[in-house]
Amino acid sequence: MKEVHSLARKIREKIVINRINHTVDKPRKGNAVVPRASRPRERSVTRLKATFTDLGVDMTETEGCNFTRTSSLSRPAPKRFRSASATPRPRSLSTPRDEMGVKTPQEADKIKKRIRKAVHRSKNSVRGESDRHIFDLKPKHLLAGKGSLGSSNKR
Structure with a gap:
């Protein structure tokens, strides 16, 4: 038992000496x-x-x-990109959203006509409220706001 204690003491002393040597040999901050x-x-x-x-x-x-x-630890090798060996294959493209629910070409024509009409209507609706803006100095309290048809000169 005394041998083990003396051995442990020697090891502890060695650790302390190594720690002191390390602090002495350690390069100071700022030096390369x-x-x-x-x-x-x-x-x-x-x-x-x-x-x-x-x-x-x-x-x-x-x-x-x-x-x-x-x-x-050995890492697995990365997979190689096989561009030269494999023959190119065309990728299946996703269908456009405007053609997604269409089954026949006749249906597609009908849908396109309806889209055009809807755009035309929306343009007309914008034009319908164009007389709201008063360009010249007019009595704005009389001309402001929505009025009934045919009353654009006085409301």
Whole structure:
């Protein structure tokens, strides 16, 4: 039991020393950080195993430990766009909304005529209220508002 306690004390001391070294070596804010590729690797699993075996820890069964290398997740390859191999096929276009409920060409002609008449009527209805606007200086209190037919000069 004393061996385990002494081992734990040594490990704790090592952690404290590493923490102090890290704060000393840490680059100050504002300075450019050296890229990782240019620095030599300071830590490795083999060195970790060596230091722990020197401390007296059994490092033989370390396959499932978090410091051992695990295979990185492999992503599935993206699907290739097969533009050259496949023959082009015309896409079925959606029918226009004005032709959607029409069954026969005779019905389509009737509908087009009705649409034209409806547009004509709506234009006429706009023209019907054109005499509301008073261009010259006239008594607006007499001419404003809707009146009955034939009373556009006085209401």
